[in-house]
Structure formats: C-alpha cells, structure tokens
Amino acid sequence: MSLHVAVATRAFRRYSTYRAATLAGIFTNSVFGVIYSYAYLALWAANPDAGGYDAVDAVTFVWLGQALLMTVALFGGGSTEDLAERIRTGDVAIDLYRPVGLIGWYLASDLGRAAYHLLSRGLAPLAVGLLLFDLTLPVSPLHALAFVVSLPLAVTLSFTVRFLVACSAFWLLDSSGLRVLSLGFALFFSGMTLPLVLFPGWLGTVAEAMPFAGFLQVPADLWLGRHEGVDILARLGFQVGWIVVLLAACALVLRAATRKVVLQGG
Amino acid sequence: MAEIQAEDSLSARGHVGMYAAIAGLWVRAAWVYRTSFVTLVVANGLITGLDAVAIWIMFSQLDLLGGFALHEVALLYGASSLGLGIADTLIGSVERIGEYIRTGRLDQMLTKPLPLLLQVCADQFTLRRLGRITQAAVVFAWAAAYVDWTPARVGVAVVMVVSGGAIFFGLFVTFSCIQFLTKDATEFANAFTYGGATLTQYPLTIFPREVMRSLTFVVPVAFVNWYPCLYLLGRDDPFGLPGWLQLCSPVAAVAMVGVALLTWRAGVRRYTSTGS
Amino acid sequence: MTRPVHHPLIDVRDLARTFVRRRRIGRLRRTTDTVKAVHDLSFTIDAGEMVGYIGPNGAGKSTTIKMLTGILVPTSGALTVAGLEPQRDRVELARRIGVVFGQRTTLWWDLPLRDSFDLLQKIYRTGPARHRENLGRFVELLDLQDLLDTPVRQLSLGQRMRGDIVAALLHDPEILFLDEPTIGLDVISKGRLREFLRALNAERATTLVLTTHDLQDIEALCDRVIVIDHGTAVYDGSLTGLHQRGGSTRTLVVDLVDEAPPIDVPGATTRRVEGPRQWLAFPADASAAPVVAAVAAAYDVADLSIQEPAIEDVIRELYSTPPAPPG
Numbered sequence: 060m061s062l063h064v065a066v067a068t069r070a071f072r073r074y075s076t077y078r079a080a081t082l083a084g085i086f087t088n089s090v091f092g093v094i095y096s097y098a099y100l101a102l103w104a105a106n107p108d109a110g111g112y113d114a115v116d117a118v119t120f121v122w123l124g125q126a127l128l129m130t131v132a133l134f135g136g137g138s139t140e141d142l143a144e145r146i147r148t149g150d151v152a153i154d155l156y157r158p159v160g161l162i163g164w165y166l167a168s169d170l171g172r173a174a175y176h177l178l179s180r181g182l183a184p185l186a187v188g189l190l191l192f193d194l195t196l197p198v199s200p201l202h203a204l205a206f207v208v209s210l211p212l213a214v215t216l217s218f219t220v221r222f223l224v225a226c227s228a229f230w231l232l233d234s235s236g237l238r239v240l241s242l243g244f245a246l247f248f249s250g251m252t253l254p255l256v257l258f259p260g261w262l263g264t265v266a267e268a269m270p271f272a273g274f275l276q277v278p279a280d281l282w283l284g285r286h287e288g289v290d291i292l293a294r295l296g297f298q299v300g301w302i303v304v305l306l307a308a309c310a311l312v313l314r315a316a317t318r319k320v321v322l323q324g325g
Numbered sequence: 326m327a328e329i330q331a332e333d334s335l336s337a338r339g340h341v342g343m344y345a346a347i348a349g350l351w352v353r354a355a356w357v358y359r360t361s362f363v364t365l366v367v368a369n370g371l372i373t374g375l376d377a378v379a380i381w382i383m384f385s386q387l388d389l390l391g392g393f394a395l396h397e398v399a400l401l402y403g404a405s406s407l408g409l410g411i412a413d414t415l416i417g418s419v420e421r422i423g424e425y426i427r428t429g430r431l432d433q434m435l436t437k438p439l440p441l442l443l444q445v446c447a448d449q450f451t452l453r454r455l456g457r458i459t460q461a462a463v464v465f466a467w468a469a470a471y472v473d474w475t476p477a478r479v480g481v482a483v484v485m486v487v488s489g490g491a492i493f494f495g496l497f498v499t500f501s502c503i504q505f506l507t508k509d510a511t512e513f514a515n516a517f518t519y520g521g522a523t524l525t526q527y528p529l530t531i532f533p534r535e536v537m538r539s540l541t542f543v544v545p546v547a548f549v550n551w552y553p554c555l556y557l558l559g560r561d562d563p564f565g566l567p568g569w570l571q572l573c574s575p576v577a578a579v580a581m582v583g584v585a586l587l588t589w590r591a592g593v594r595r596y597t598s599t600g601s
Numbered sequence: 602m603t604r605p606v607h608h609p610l611i612d613v614r615d616l617a618r619t620f621v622r623r624r625r626i627g628r629l630r631r632t633t634d635t636v637k638a639v640h641d642l643s644f645t646i647d648a649g650e651m652v653g654y655i656g657p658n659g660a661g662k663s664t665t666i667k668m669l670t671g672i673l674v675p676t677s678g679a680l681t682v683a684g685l686e687p688q689r690d691r692v693e694l695a696r697r698i699g700v701v702f703g704q705r706t707t708l709w710w711d712l713p714l715r716d717s718f719d720l721l722q723k724i725y726r727t728g729p730a731r732h733r734e735n736l737g738r739f740v741e742l743l744d745l746q747d748l749l750d751t752p753v754r755q756l757s758l759g760q761r762m763r764g765d766i767v768a769a770l771l772h773d774p775e776i777l778f779l780d781e782p783t784i785g786l787d788v789i790s791k792g793r794l795r796e797f798l799r800a801l802n803a804e805r806a807t808t809l810v811l812t813t814h815d816l817q818d819i820e821a822l823c824d825r826v827i828v829i830d831h832g833t834a835v836y837d838g839s840l841t842g843l844h845q846r847g848g849s850t851r852t853l854v855v856d857l858v859d860e861a862p863p864i865d866v867p868g869a870t871t872r873r874v875e876g877p878r879q880w881l882a883f884p885a886d887a888s889a890a891p892v893v894a895a896v897a898a899a900y901d902v903a904d905l906s907i908q909e910p911a912i913e914d915v916i917r918e919l920y921s922t923p924p925a926p927p928g
Contacts, residue, residue, distance in 0.1 A: 079509035090516040094524050101531035105387035236364025243372030253379045257386055346723045354711040357752070433707050435672045438695035439724060597688055598674045599620065 062159065063167035070138065070171030081179045084129065088184040092125040096192055110256030116283050117254070119195045122188030123279045124251050126181040130173050130210070131217045131274045133251055135242050138168035139221035143238075146228040155317050162309055166218055173214040198284035205291045209278040212298040216273045219305035220245070226309070229316040249274035270301040344443055348450035355451060362453070370456025377402065377464050380526070391530035396471040397558055398528060403465025404550035405525040408489025410458035412497060415490070416446040417454070419497055423504035423511060426596065435597070442498070442589055472557050481572065485553035488574035492549050495581030496521060498589055505592035521546040530563045537564055548577035608684065609645035610776065610808055611669065616642040616678035618664050638664040639832045642678070648775065649806040651798075653823035653840075655813060655912050661832040662812045663780065669810070670700050670778055683775055696725060699769030703781035706765055708753045714764050715749045718771060725772035732771060739767045742797050759790030766794070770801070777801075779811040783818055795821040816840075816909050830916055844885035847918035849910045853881040853889065855896055856904040866895035877903070885910055 075081075096118045103114035112120065128134065142165055145151040154161050188194055197203035224241045228234045246252055248271035255266045255276045266272060277294050280286060286294055355362050380402055384395040393401075422445060425431040434444040472478065500514035521544065529537045529551050540547040555562060556571035618639040626632050639661040646652055656662050667673035668680060671687035671694050680687060685694045708717040722732045740746055743763040753761060762782065769777060779798075783791045799822060801807050813819065819826050819840055826843055828836035836843055843849075853869065856878050863871040869883040869892045883892050889907055896902060 077509055079507055080512060083510035083513035087512050087516040087520070090520045091523065094520065094527075097532045097536075098527050101391045101527070102383055102387060105389060109386040233358060233361035236361055236368045239365060239368040239372060243368070243375055246372075247375040247379070252375065253382055257382055259382065259385045262382075343724065346720055350709055350712065350716060350720050353716070354709055357711045429702065429705055432667065432672050433700075433702065433705065435691065436670050436695055436698070436700040437724060438692045440692075597672065 063163060066164060066167040067171030067174070070168040071175045074172050074175040075179075084180050085183040085187075088125040088128060088180060089187040092122050092184055092188055093191065095121040095124070096188070110254060111285070112254065112256060112283075115193055115195050118188070118192045119283060120250070120254050120279050122185055122192070122194060123282060124275055125184040125188070126177075127210075127213065127275055127278065128251065129176040129180040131213050131249075132169070132173070132176075132221065133217070133242075133245050133249060133274060135221065135238060135245075137172050137218070137221060138165045139218065139225040141165075141168075142222070143225040143228050143234065146225065152320055155320060161313060162222065162306070165222065166215065169218045170211060170214060173211075177210065195283065197282050201291070202281055202284045205281040205286075205295065206278055209273075209281050209295055209298060212295065212302065213274050213278050216270055216298055216302050216305070217245070219302060219309055220270060222309050223305070223312060226312045226316055229312075229319060245271055245274060248272065250276035250279065254279075270305060273298040273301055340440070340443055343439060344447045347444070347447035351447070351450040352452060355453075365453045366456045368456070369453055370460050373406065373457040373460045376406075376526075377460065391528040392563065393528040393530070396468050397554075398526075399464050399468035400472070400557065401528060401550050401554050402526045403461050403468055404485055404489060404554060405522055406461035407458065407465060407486055408493050408549045409522040410454050410461050411486070411490035412493030414450075414452065414454045414458065416494055416497055417451065418448045419445055419501045420511070420514070421449075422501050423508050426504070427508070431596070441593055442586075473559065478557050481553050481556050485550065485557075485574055488553075488578035489549040491578035492545060492574075492581045493518065493522070495578070495583075495585035496544070496546070498585035499581075502588045502592035505595050517544060521549075525550050528563075534564065541566075541570070545577035545581055548574040610648045610650075610683060611644075611646040611810070612679070612681045613645065613669075614643050614679040616665075616668065616680055617676045618661075618668060618673065619676045637832050639668070639675075639829075641833050642829070644827055644834060644837055646808065646810065648808055649802070650825060651802055651809040651811075651823045653811055653813060653819035653826040654829065655816075655819065655826060656829035657913050657916060660829045662829060665829065666778055666780055666810075666812060670698060671695070696772065697775050699772070699774035699777045701762075701765050701769045701777070701779050701782055703762070703779070703784045706753065706761055707768055708761065708764055710754050711752055713750045713752055714745065714756075717753070717764070717768060718749075721768055721771050727772050731773070735771050735773065736767070739770055742800055743767060744793070757790075759786045759793075762786060762790070762794065763797075766797070770807075773805075774807065776808040776810065779809065779813075781813055782811060783813065783815055791815070791817075798822055814912055816912055816915070828916060828919065830919075835916070835919060841886045843915060843919070844910075847915050849885045849915045849918050850882040851885045851889065851910060852908040853883065853892055853896070854906045854908060855879045855881060855900070855902060858901040858903050861900065864896060864900065866892060866899065868892050868895070885915075 099117040099121055100114055103109055103112070103117050107113065109117075142151070145154060154164075157164075197206055220241060224234065224238055227237050231237065248255070248266050248269050250272070251274075255263060255272060257263075258266045267276070277298055281291065281294060377399075380398060381395070383390065384398070388394065390398055419442075422431070425434075425445065425448075430448075431441075431445075434441055434448075437444060469482075496518050497514075500517050503514055504511055521540075524532075524536075524540070525546050529540065529547060537547065540551075552562075552571040553574050556568075562568065562570065616639060617637070620636045620638055622634045622636055624632050624634060642661075642665065654662060654665065664673065668675050669682055669687060671682075671691040674688045682694060683697045685697070687694050708714065709720075718736055721727075722729070727735075740749065743766070745760070745763055745767065748756060748760055748764075753764065756764065766779075766782070777798075783794060786794065795818065798809060802809055809822065811818065811822070824839065826836070826838070826840050827834055828843065836846065852872070855864065858877065860877050861879075863874055864879050864881060865871070866881075868887065869881040871879055872882050873880040881892065881896070883889070893905060896905075
C-alpha cells in the first residue's frame with residue numbers, strides 16, 4: 060500500500076513541474092467552457108427543461124465537464140500512455156517480472172496524476188465558470204460527498220478502459236486507430252460532447268448504460284442533485300460495477316499478454 | 326529580403342509541385358502500414374461524425390437554435406469543418422514545430438533549398454483527416470440541398486471553402502509560432518484554432534455581441550462560414566451589419582495569411598538568432 | 602587591370618556568437634546569463650581542402666557549423682561561404698553545400714533509399730543526366746547497389762550513414778559539412794567511409810569540413826585541423842604539428858607471455874605495469890613500427906595493441922605547454 064502511495068505521489072510531482080503547460084491548459088479549458096456555456100444557454104432558452112435540466116444545471120454541467128476533462132483523461136493520456144510506450148519498446152517485459160502487480164502500479168500512478176489535474180486544471184476552470192456564469196453548487200453536504208466519492212471511481216473507470224486499449228498493443232502492430240476510436244467514444248458517450256440526458260430514445264438508454272457514463276455524467280448528476288437516497292448509492296454502484304467487470308477484463312488480458320511475452324519473448 | 330527574392334526564383338507553381346512531391350512521398354510511406362492507415366481514416370471519420378450527431382441530438386430538443394434551423398446550422402457546421410479539415414490536412418505538421426526544434430529536424434530543413442514553411446507543412450503529410458473532410462462534405466452536401474442556389478451563391482460557396490481553409494491555415498501557423506518562444510504552452514494555441522472551429526459550428530447569434538465583434542475584427546473566424554453562409558441562406562445580418570461583409574471572406578483570408586507569414590518570419594528569425 | 606584577388610571558399614573573421622540563457626533563482630526571480638559560445642574566431646578555408654574541426658563537447662563546434670550552414674546568425678563578425686552570407690542567402694547557399702548530421706537521418710524511414718534520392722533530385726532541381734551519373738558513381742563507390750530498393754528502416758547504421766552521405770552529395774555541392782559522420786559506426790564502416798571521402802575529394806575537389814571525436818578520422822582525411830576550445834580556435838595547422846605542440850603520446854599496450862620488469866626500449870617510456878601487461882608511451886607523431894620491432898626483438902610478446910590519444914587528452918596537453926598564438 061505504501062508503495063502505491065509513493066508511486067502516486069511521484070506521478071503527482073511529475074505533472075506539477077509543467078507550470079506553463081498547466082496555465083495554457085487552464086486558459087484553453089476556460090475558452091471552451093465559455094463557448095459551450097453559450098451554446099447550452101441558447102439550447103435551454105429554446106427548450107427550458109430539456110433533458111430535465113434547467114439552464115443553470117446545463118451551464119454547471121459544462122464547467123464540470125471542463126474540470127473533469129483532464130482529471131478523468133477524456134482525451135487519453137495518463138499513465139496508460141507510458142504503458143503503451145513500454146509495450147511498444149518491449150520494456151514491459153521487465154514490468155511483467157516485477158513482484159508488484161502491473162495494474163495496481165499504473166493505477167496508482169494514474170490516480171496521482173488525476174489528483175494533480177483535479178487541483179489545477181479542475182479547480183481553476185471551475186472558478187472561472189463561477190466568476191462568469193451562474194452555476195449551481197451541490198444541493199447538500201451528502202451530494203457533495205457523493206460527488207467527491209465518485210471522482211476517484213470515475214478516474215479508475217476511465218483507467219481500466221485506457222489500460223485495455225493500451226494492452227491491445229501486445230497484439231496489434233499499431234494501436235493508434237483503436238486509440239482514436241476509444242477517445243472519440245469516451246468524449247461522446249461520457250456526456251462531454253452533449254449531456255446524455257438529451258440523447259433521445261434507445262440511444263439515451265444505451266449511452267446511460269455504457270461505462271463511459273461513469274466518466275462525467277454520473278459525477279455531474281450527483282453534483283447537480285438529480286438523485287436522492289438509495290439512488291445515490293445506485294449511481295456509485297454503477298461505477299463500481301463497471302470497475303469490477305473491467306478490472307477483471309484487464310487482469311485476463313494481462314495474463315494472456317504475459318503468456319505471449321513469455322512464449323515469444325515479446 | 327534577399328532570402329525572399331531567392332525563394333521567389335522558384336515560381337509559385339514550382340512551390341506547389343515541390344509540396345506535392347514531398348507530400349506524395351509521405352503518403353506512400355504511410356501506405357506501407359495500410360491497415361493502420363485505413364483504421365485511422367475510418368476512426369477519424371467516425372469521431373467527427375459523432376460531432377454531427379450531437380448537433381442532430383440538439384435539434385431533437387428544439388426547432389431553432391439562436392434563430393437558425395437544423396439545415397442552416399448544418400451548413401455552418403459543414404463549412405467550418407471543411408475549412409478546418411482542409412487546413413489541417415495541408416499543414417498539420419506546423420503544430421509540431423516545437424518538436425522539430427527539439428529534435429534538430431528544423432536545422433536539417435534549414436539546410437535544404439526550399440522555404441522553411443513549405444518543408445514544415447509538407448513534412449509527415451497525412452491523409453488521415455480525409456475522414457473528417459468526407460464527413461464534413463456529406464453534412465455540407467445535405468445542408469446545401471436546402472440552399473436556393475444561384476450562380477453567385479455557387480461562387481460564394483467555393484470562395485468560402487477556400488477562404489475558410491486559408492483562415493484556419495493562418496490561425497494554425499500564427500499560433501504555432503508560440504512554440505518558438507516557449508515549449509510548454511502549446512495548448513494555448515488550441516483555444517484559438519480548435520476553439521475557433523468549435524465556436525463557428527454554432528450561429529453567432531447565440532453569443533454576446535462582443536464575441537461576434539472580435540470574431541469579425543480581431544480573429545476573423547466569422548469569415549470562415551458565418552458571413553458567407555448568411556449570403557447563401559439569403560439572410561440579413563442578425564446583428565444589423567452591412568450585407569457586403571458577407572462577401573469579404575477572401576479579404577479576411579488574405580489578411581490572416583499575411584499575419585501568419587509575418588509571424589512565421591519573425592519566429593524563424595528569432596530561432597536563427599537564438600538557436601533555441 | 603586589377604590583380605585577381607584570392608578569395609577563400611570559407612572566410613571567417615572575428616566571428617562571435619553569444620547566447621542569452623534565462624535561469625531561475627529562487628521561486629520566482631529569474632536572471633539572465635550571457636554565454637559566449639564562440640568568440641574571436643577567424644580562419645579561412647580554400648577550395649579543395651579537407652579540414653577537421655575538433656574540440657571537446659560544448660567548445661562551440663556545432664555553433665560554428667550552424668553559422669557556416671546558415672542555421673544560426675552570428676552575433677558579430679564577418680562570414681562568407683562560397684561568396685555568400687550564409688543566413689541571408691540561406692536558400693542559395695543550400696544548393697551549394699551538403700550537410701550531414703551524424704545520427705540524424707534525412708532519409709524516408711519507411712521507403713526504399715531510391716525514393717529519397719529521387720525526391721532530392723526534385724528539391725535541388727538537379728538535371729536528370731547529372732543526377733543519374735552522380736547516383737551511379739556514389740552508389741558504386743559506397744557499395745550501395747544492392748540496397749537501393751531496401752526500406753531505410755532495414756538498413757544498418759553504417760549503411761544508413763552512407764545513404765545520407767549520398768543524399769548530401771547528389772546536387773554536386775562545393776562544400777560538404779559532416780558533423781560526427783563516423784559516430785557509432787564499426788571499424789569496417791568507418792574505413793569505407795573515409796576511403797570514399799578521400800576519393801570524393803580527389804575526384805571532384807569537394808571541400809570537406811568535418812567535426813569528429815575520432816582522431817583517426819582526422820588522420821585518415823585531413824591535412825589540416827582546427828582545434829576549438831572555450832569558443833575560440835586554439836590551434837590551426839597539421840595534425841603532426843598538433844601532436845608536436847601538445848607533446849601528445851600514443852600508447853602501445855604489450856601483453857607479455859610472462860611477467861617482467863618494466864620494458865626498456867629506445868623511443869618509448871613504460872608508464873604502467875600490471876602483471877604481464879605493460880603500457881608504453883611514445884610520441885604521437887612518431888611511427889609505431891620501430892617501437893614494436895624493438896619490443897618484439899627483446900621480449901616474448903603474446904599480443905600488442907595501439908591506443909590513439911583522445912581528442913580531450915590532446916587538447917589538455919595543448920594547454921599544459923606554453924601557449925602560442927594559433928595559426
């Protein structure tokens with residue numbers, strides 16, 4: 060456990076050295092936040108309770124999205140990028156023989172990164188949003204707590220998906236196509252492009268059931284107070300459920316990969 | 326000045342040919358990895374396709390966005406996305422200028438008898454964005470079916486696509502030049518390039534008047550699609566600006582490209598006089 | 602009538618290049634340092650010369666090469682290459698010089714060598730006949746015939762370096778700048794490359810300026826060596842002269858069959874003894890043959906090898922002897 064804390068701390072420090080990059084990123088997040096805010100304001104002006112949100116909810120959703128964009132690594136990146144590189148170069152063989160679990164190691168590193176991104180590229184755009192627009196805060200301490208709990212779950216969930224994509228490099232000569240695809244799906248089905256509550260009919264049903272919903276839509280709905288009582292637990296359970304399934308998939312894929320590396324020497 | 330004269334000794338047509346020759350070699354190189362090339366084109370097309378789906382979903386909730394109907398917003402979206410796709414295909418590598426400085430590739434290019442910008446733009450040329458261009462063209466074509474075409478409107482449409490590409494070209498080059506100053510703040514440029522592309526997917530009427538003003542007079546992305554599309558749709562300017570602005574895209578394009586070339590020259594001068 | 606004036610091909614006068622480096626002190630404050638990368642540098646190189654430009658890391662070698670090739674503007678001083686001002690006339694100069702940066706290829710990684718060469722013909726607008734002739738000749742000299750259709754990524758480092766050199770020469774440059782051309786190459790590749798460069802110079806009188814860490818490159822190729830240290834030329838002359846000036850030594854490593862007291866032969870001094878192995882120093886400009894013969898005549902020798910002085914050692918020794926003005 061203390062090893063994983065050390066790994067996470069190191070990742071946190073590593074990202075915190077790029078100060079100019081962080082500032083530029085905050086600026087860009089804010090610009091996109093403003094653009095989407097006006098788009099949503101126009102949408103909700105035309106249809107004041109679209110998807111069950113009001114205009115303030117919608118704009119809050121935009122800024123939560125900008126705050127979580129880097130934290131949840133919706134654009135990819137994070138520790139899984141290092142893993143993909145190590146698979147490409149073959150260095151991963153060393154990792155596979157370490158006594159420490161590979162998944163735990165990279166997950167710890169990704170959580171450390173996410174913590175830094177939350178504190179810098181999460182909080183700063185949110186503050187900008189609060190200054191420029193009318194946003195809603197969590198309706199009760201319970202909802203705030205639920206949101207806070209859902210964040211590491213969202214990061215872990217996104218990690219498992221990115222981990223699986225990175226592992227495809229064990230078999231594919233070039234996994235960039237798959238990476239672009241998973242990135243696009245993450246952006247679209249997390250609610251980043253448009254809140255999932257607006258998706259009509261079966262598309263909405265499918266979108267809400269996919270793991271990507273746990274990246275942004277679930278934490279945002281907890282913040283917005285769209286759920287009460289047991290429903291809150293059910294939403295967190297949704298994230299946990301997918302994490303369990305996908306972590307199991309990661310473990311299976313890793314075992315197959317290890318066998319392949321051992322048999323073929325990479 | 327002498328450098329410009331020397332470069333002029335190669336005609337504009339010669340430059341295009343040279344660009345095509347370099348780009349062609351990169352395409353052939355990419356074709357070595359066919360499967361991954363095709364996957365990337367398809368993936369890119371799908372991803373940008375989801376953007377269009379998002380607009381369609383928006384309109385499942387309403388009839389008019391900022392006073393514009395779905396087919397009108399689709400026209401705006403298609404035109405902006407086409408411009409971005411074309412510029413991104415032609416000069417995608419300019420965004421990597423910082424990497425070229427770091428790896429010494431820029432130094433190698435400086436020892437070749439071609440304009441540096443031409444070499445940078447043609448380097449690692451990829452047709453990967455074909456997916457985006459195709460997707461944008463499909464949306465544009467669908468929206469165009471609603472336009473009441475006249476010869477003048479056809480002319481404006483053609484000029485719009487070319488100017489749109491040129492304006493995005495200018496934005497990419499101008500803001501990539503930041504990398505001559507700092508290696509860390511590259512994301513700053515995205516706010517203007519991709520930010521501009523995102524913003525122009527919507528009718529400008531949904532933004533405050535100041536946004537329209539700055540996109541007309543400061544960073545002229547409004548000329549990528551907004552003004553010419555108003556002309557194609559036969560609409561009066563919702564902000565009450567004069568109608569002739571709707572024909573000014575080429576002016577904005579020339580100005581933007583001019584700014585880009587000046588910035589580029591200043592950036593290269595800085596590089597050759599600091600070595601970093 | 603005016604008398605024809607002798608114009609050197611490369612003319613460097615009082616060249617200086619300073620860099621401003623920003624440095625963080627404490628949390629927020631910054632300070633700037635001015636670093637003199639090159640200063641008071643003057644030399645001329647005539648057409649057809651083969652010149653080695655050597656010095657320790659960070660001495661200003663690549664800064665000079667960058668100024669000569671038009672990549673970097675001098676801070677002060679005068680500089681002409683082939684009658685042109687490198688940075689101002691960059692494109693024109695690029696047609697008349699060839700540049701090879703060791704370790705960094707300009708070839709298309711995934712495509713056959715031939716494709717890269719064909720593109721260069723277009724870029725330099727070399728006439729088709731001239732291109733064909735040059736390609737044929739260089740490919741023959743460098744033994745690349747069978748590799749023309751091989752993708753570059755499948756070539757060995759030595760083969761790729763030969764490819765890069767052909768690429769830099771197809772447009773008939775008057776001057777070839779080589780930055781560490783033999784770095785990382787095996788002995789055979791190095792030898793082949795040196796042989797080719799000598800042939801090139803003999804056949805076409807191409808002027809050669811090369812930076813290197815390998816004194817054997819200089820020995821094999823250059824009649825003249827310019828040593829740069831701390832940003833300025835500290836020596837300009839023949840390699841023999843450099844050895845004499847610095848009093849630098851080569852080392853003969855002798856493995857005797859049995860342990861023995863320090864070897865005593867004329868023309869060499871024993872520096873170190875370790876079991877049956879002994880290290881003998883002799884002047885770098887003297888022939889090794891008499892020393893070897895003397896040792897072999899007097900002792901039972903199991904093995905022999907000669908170590909060349911490292912550039913760093915030669916330069917260090919240059920400083921330990923009383924300074925004399927370069928040139």
